[in-house]
Amino acid sequence: MMGADFHFRDKVQVGILGATGSVGQKLVQMLARHPWFMINALAASERSVGKKYKDCVHWLMPTLLPQELAEMEVSACQPGLPCRVVFSGLDSSVAGEIETQFAEAGYIVISNSRNHRMDPDVPLLIPEVNLSHLELIQFQQFPKGKIITNPNCSVIGLAMALKPLFDRFGLEAVHAVTMQAISGAGYPGVASLDIQDNIIPFIQSEEEKVETELLKILGKFQDGKIDPCSFKISAQCNRVPVSDGHTACVSVKLKSKATEQDLIEAWDAFSGAPEIVKLPTAPEKPLYYFHENYYPQPKLHRLIDKGMAVSIGRLRKCPLFDFKFTLLSHNTVRGAAGGAILNAEILLRQGQIFW
Amino acid sequence: MMGADFHFRDKVQVGILGATGSVGQKLVQMLARHPWFMINALAASERSVGKKYKDCVHWLMPTLLPQELAEMEVSACQPGLPCRVVFSGLDSSVAGEIETQFAEAGYIVISNSRNHRMDPDVPLLIPEVNLSHLELIQFQQFPKGKIITNPNCSVIGLAMALKPLFDRFGLEAVHAVTMQAISGAGYPGVASLDIQDNIIPFIQSEEEKVETELLKILGKFQDGKIDPCSFKISAQCNRVPVSDGHTACVSVKLKSKATEQDLIEAWDAFSGAPEIVKLPTAPEKPLYYFHENYYPQPKLHRLIDKGMAVSIGRLRKCPLFDFKFTLLSHNTVRGAAGGAILNAEILLRQGQIFW
Amino acid sequence: MMGADFHFRDKVQVGILGATGSVGQKLVQMLARHPWFMINALAASERSVGKKYKDCVHWLMPTLLPQELAEMEVSACQPGLPCRVVFSGLDSSVAGEIETQFAEAGYIVISNSRNHRMDPDVPLLIPEVNLSHLELIQFQQFPKGKIITNPNCSVIGLAMALKPLFDRFGLEAVHAVTMQAISGAGYPGVASLDIQDNIIPFIQSEEEKVETELLKILGKFQDGKIDPCSFKISAQCNRVPVSDGHTACVSVKLKSKATEQDLIEAWDAFSGAPEIVKLPTAPEKPLYYFHENYYPQPKLHRLIDKGMAVSIGRLRKCPLFDFKFTLLSHNTVRGAAGGAILNAEILLRQGQIFW
Amino acid sequence: MMGADFHFRDKVQVGILGATGSVGQKLVQMLARHPWFMINALAASERSVGKKYKDCVHWLMPTLLPQELAEMEVSACQPGLPCRVVFSGLDSSVAGEIETQFAEAGYIVISNSRNHRMDPDVPLLIPEVNLSHLELIQFQQFPKGKIITNPNCSVIGLAMALKPLFDRFGLEAVHAVTMQAISGAGYPGVASLDIQDNIIPFIQSEEEKVETELLKILGKFQDGKIDPCSFKISAQCNRVPVSDGHTACVSVKLKSKATEQDLIEAWDAFSGAPEIVKLPTAPEKPLYYFHENYYPQPKLHRLIDKGMAVSIGRLRKCPLFDFKFTLLSHNTVRGAAGGAILNAEILLRQGQIFW
Secondary structure, three states, X not given: OOOOOOOOOOOEEEEEEOOOOHHHHHHXXXXXXXXXXXXXXXXXXXXHOOOEHHHHOOOOOOOOOOHHHHOOEEEEOOOOOOOOEEEEOOOHHHHHHHHHHHHHOOOEEEEOOOOOOOOOOOOEOOHHHHHHHHXXXXXXXXXXXEEEEOOXXXXXXXXXXXXXXXXXXXXXXXXXXXXXXHHHHOXXXXXXXXXXXXXXXXXXXXXXXXXXXXXXXXXXXXXXXEEOOOOEEEEEEEEOOOOOOEEEEEEEEEOOOOOHHHHHHHHHHOOOOHHHHOOOOOOOOXXXXXXXXXXXXXHHHOOHHHHOOEEEEEEEEOOOOOEEEEEEEOOOHHHHHHHHHHHHHHHHHOOHHHO | OOOOOOOOOOOXXXXXXXXXXXXXXXXXXXXXXXXXXXXXXXXXXXXXXXXEHHHHOOOOOOOOOOHHHHOOEEEEOOOOOOOOEEEEOOOHHHHHHHHHHHHHOOOEEXXXXXXXXXXXXXXXXXXXXXXXXXXXXXHOOOOOOEEEEOOOOOOHHHHHHHHHHHHHHOEEEEEEEEEEOHHHHOOOOOEHHHHOOOOEOOOOOHHHHHHHHHHHHOOEEEOOEXXXXXXXXXXXXXXXXXXXXXXXXXEEEEOOOOOHHHHHHHHHHOOOOHXXXXXXXXXXXXXXXXXXXOOOOHHHHOOHHHHOOEEEEEEEEOOOOOEEEEEEEOOOHHHHHHHHHHHHHHHHHOOHHHO | OOOOOOOOOOOEEEEEEOOOOXXXXXXXXXXXXXXXXXXXXXXXXXXXXXXXXHHHOOOOOOOOOOHXXXXXXXXEOOOOOOOOEEEEOOOHHHHHHHHHHHHHOXXXXXXXXXXXXXXXXXXXXXXXXXXXXXXXXXXXXXXXXXXXXXXXXXXXXXXHHHHHHHHHHOEEEEEEEEEEOHHHHOOOOOXXXXXXXXXXXXXXXXXXXXXXXXXXXXXXXXXXXXXXXXXXXXXXXXXXXXXXXXXXXXXXXXXXXXXXXXXXXXXXXXXXXXXXXXXXXXXXXXXXXXXXXOOOOHHHHOXXXXXXXXXXXXXXXOOOOOXXXXXXXXXXXXXXXXXXXXXXXXXXXXXXXXX | OOOOOOOOOOOEEEEEEOOOOHHHHHHHHHHOOOOOEEEEEEEEOHHHXXXXXXXXXXOOOOOOOOHHHHOOEEEEOOOOOOOOEEEEOOOHHHXXXXXXXXXXXXXXXXXXXXXXXXXXXXXXXXHHHHHHHHHHHHHOOOOOOEEEEOOOOOOHHHHHHHHHHHHHHOEEEEEEEXXXXXXXXXXXXXXXXXXXXXXXXXXXXXXXXXXXXXXXXXXXXXXXXXXXXXXXXXXXXXXXXOOOOXXXXXXXXEOOOOOHHHHHHHHHHOOOOHHHHOOOOOOOOXXXXXXXXXXOOHHHHOOHHHHOOEEEEEEEEOOOOXXXXXXXXXXXXXXXXXXXXXXXXXXXXXXXXXX
16 A cells, blocks of 8 residues: 555546536546546447537536547547546446446446446445445456446435444434435436426435445445345435435434434544545545534535535434434535545555556 | 305405415415405504505515505504404414404404414314314303414424324324425525525424424314324424425324225325315315325425315335325415415304304 | 307317427316317327327326326327317427418417418417407418417517507617526426526527517508518527516617606507407406516516416616516416417407308 | 735735625635635624624535634724725625725725725726726825725626727627626525515616616726716616526627627637736636537536636627627626625735735
8 A cells, every 4th residue: 555645657547438428527527637537538328429528518517628628539438448447427228238348348447327336246335434345346257347336326425424323323224315406317307397496206216226225335344245234224215406415314223322422423533544534535524513403505515525525414312213313415526426536546546446 | 053055145354463474465365355254454563554555565476466455554463453353374473462362352363373373272273184173262261252273384284194094093103304395484584595506404493393283183182172192203394495385205103004005095085074175265185195106296286276285195115114105285375374264264164253 | 250248059179289298288287177168189299199198298287187188098190180179389390290281181270389470371369469460361271271370488478568569659679688487498398407596598599589570470461461560679588497487678769759657558558359358368458567666577477367468567768778678478378378279269259260 | 016926925914894794704705715815803793793703694605614714703893903904795784984984094995885886086996907997096085095896796797798899899888688696685685485486677776886887997097087988878687596697688889890700809818917817816817708609607607717707608790789698707706705805916916905
């Protein structure tokens, strides 16, 4: 492992699969000035191949598309891209197969898609939460390539907020009702006629993802595999007219007794391993607990700590469970592009990108 | 009791307390063409007294203010109003005392405020749910007047959807997360800078109201008082950028076994007493169950059946409780002005307004 | 012509072309309980043909889909439908040809599409504004059928508000900046990611429609054709995050001198011909002038007079033109489905549907 | 004047008047990490004096309030504050007198309020547009203090976009319709019930400000005073449901002939004086012209170049004027706090803060 004064001679060349989609765009935006990575390939579906990126992307980011990327020619999503690492923001209808092809061709695949998340040898990685799961990639069968995934945007906040409670007090049951931002549905995604002044009380497959991914993420790596944990989860997922930031109302039943102060201390003390904290995209503090009773709020807190921290508030006793609280995480940053980039950073930092 | 061919020679003259507020305005709008009631007095706080209604109201309703009401002079909120019934949309900071004064002066007070809701001799009335509670008014100590209240806007949908489950299967526990419309906060209420593209995870005293009012509403009237029921409730209340219509994600634990089909049948079969169904403001059907998994939605369903019905959907098994589902009710109609008017209608229909 | 005690023995059977689209749905909603028309056919594109209407429509209206229409089998958009009149809410990519086929097959085509609007023998009809244009249909070359169109949703409010000014004072120039609702773009139409908390300063072909349709509408019928008027128009069209209701900021230069009071009187005096006022869908008053300086507002005024009236306010002198003012009209009611239905009503009332 | 390698030994201590208001908060946010200024005093109205800033501010910024400012005790808005420069975000009901007091007491007052904007000896300053107006402060009668103002948020974009056209082609007439963000109204400002899904076609005094401030800003400094220019302006101002960013649809009549290309070149070539470009808060490029016809959009472009640039698009011929186009500027950054800070920076850069 490298020291704190870690520097690279040259940036690592990366490609983005699904570069015109909304996760792809966020990856482009966040990687455009990344200190360690340099975008060397933008790949998308057939109808974009051969065009300049600016001519086939409906750019939705609130920053100008950098000139050199605007002019870059879009490639097909096939191995042969001039890079070592590919970030995948592909739609799940095609992600599974394409990502496998890239891994087989020797690429490190940093995926935000759901297809390989539950594969037994693929880490569903949140560096601050389950860094040990990264060991799984040694068991992957690709000659040189690897696949690493990050969780669904509705799961990331829960996983990070629950991790310190799970470690200190044990979890028996988790009940979560989410209020999810429209950007979570991609582009064009939710029609304005459907969501303006409205709530949609259903998101396809979302509740299932919460109820399964969380158990893997908090599971234990041993004997070359993940032993998922076994507490019960019930999720209800809603789409709300908020641009970015997923909010969740959470109730938890713990295994051991704890006070409200104990929980807040657990959250305040929570931090990733020392090598994580210094990563370019890592938050200074992964969890922020707010004592004001009207916090957290998506408009105010989704972007704190570069959009990579999870905000928590309103902890109080629950008449049915032990405690209830509210949490918030940025779905396209921490819950998608930023999470993927952080995963790539820890890989690079651990020297695994150079295998 | 009068027959089905029930007609009044003259309309009953009514007054509205707090007529310039948002509940007051909704009362004005709904009573302006009511077949049984005629607005004869508009009362508001000191700074409006003596002015024409149109000159002191910031009219927020999507219909034109009727000419005769626009020109009506606003009175003070003191007994002496030329009517027999007063509807109160007063702010809770003043409602308690003023409503008592009116009741003591012999008025029938139909209140939407929270102040007297938990008084032991005051019905917290939803005609389809607990009509028997109306007996309580015989025990009120006013010489002639009476006070009848309707529940908080976040409680009404829960009470109506849970009533048939409570009756058929018994309730052990109820967990509710609400997503409440901005109109529930009155005017000016929520600042646009606070709620546009945002969620506020806190509404003052709202969770307490859900957790207490529900037990009284579903309680049993006997021996001249209400015996509240005793299941456990946990509520988490959020403000969302929706104009009208409170949505709730509900989980329930029942006392006896039931299937999803049993619950849907219970909801479908639910109806008020026959004399309620024919009231001018009563819904044809109090509960609508939708089988489409993306329903109910505030924008589509808040106004069905004149805004007086509760919509339910997404019933499914819950890994932690027995079942979970989503419900929706119109907060300023069924949850405020419409609920109050329905209460007045049943009183009139039962002949109690002429005591 | 029939007398004021006009009644039909039987309702006229009508069909709706493009019944699953957003204009089609509004037509279904408004015709479902129409006193003169009965929906006898719902037609849509190939992928819906043969299915029940409820199974192929993404119902967006805030009222329940009537049961008998929900179960109706969807037909193809081809002559042979069991009705005499067809309302067309077809997309302009296919409307031109299909509408012509229906007219040739003998149907009365009441179209909301743009394709035939500028045809020399097709009335671009607003009954209160240019009823004489209806004479044009005598010159249509179809053996029995006819085509009548109503204007674009961004034009209707302008045409109605300008008509009395044009008649009394003459128009030299009109400058209009519109702020148009999302429902004007159909479904799925505008993506929520594009319009939430945003303005899009461009709507394809919209400015051209304003600048051409208005001149035909206010033109004079003589010698079997419309002589368009010739004042200058400049339009700037924007999409804004409003559900329904197009607002326009208008500046006008008149031919003759007039005071603000003169204009208001012209608007107040404006009315359609007597036989129009009594039509089921006609507004009691086509134009409402508001003296409050913060009116009109889409949320408050789009639905006045069944959504069929145009609201005007803020009339004041303009340093560059003579006057400026703001107007509002409901784009899917007066500007689409309601306008079409009113056109069909006047045809029926004039006995022309039975030719 | 100092050289390009300009550095200060110590940061200049500044105070903020009206620090709890929405402009005040934006000033706090932007000055919290300013390279040249250090906040040394936070002043607000009586009810906040003596409290910690965090306890009397309803913090609306999407970044955390820095700890040292959160704990700072709020002072009264009276001379005696430990600083040399005060930024004023005071409400106009009190700003006039308080700002005069501070100037008389020797402070440099950088004001965002409207009260002194039209004073003959007070610069209404936009550094890129009218830097020469700064000479006016030599004629101010305060012993040591000075007052400098920046324009209203609805004027700033117009002034910047029109400046190069005015200089190159001359202006005869300007017609502007604005669509203004809710943040322009301060806090609590616009009630959500008034603006959600709505447009308010009126903003108190706003049209007058556009029609007067613009003429002073583009006026010529000579003989110790500003000679305002004399073209005609007509403004129509609307409030729309957008969080930040004022959009305007503009039509212009020029004095000399020009092509669309000429205008775009004028905008592209526009830049402030060299000493302005290097100021910490100055945009790299004051004006961005977009060739995409659906740009500019508030959600995408309000924050480009730190929120300090003006975006322009949709230039085309106008049937009534010569040209029409759309512009966008960030109302609380370029149009308020950022504009004020840039004014302070140029003062400091020119050595005038040390007079």
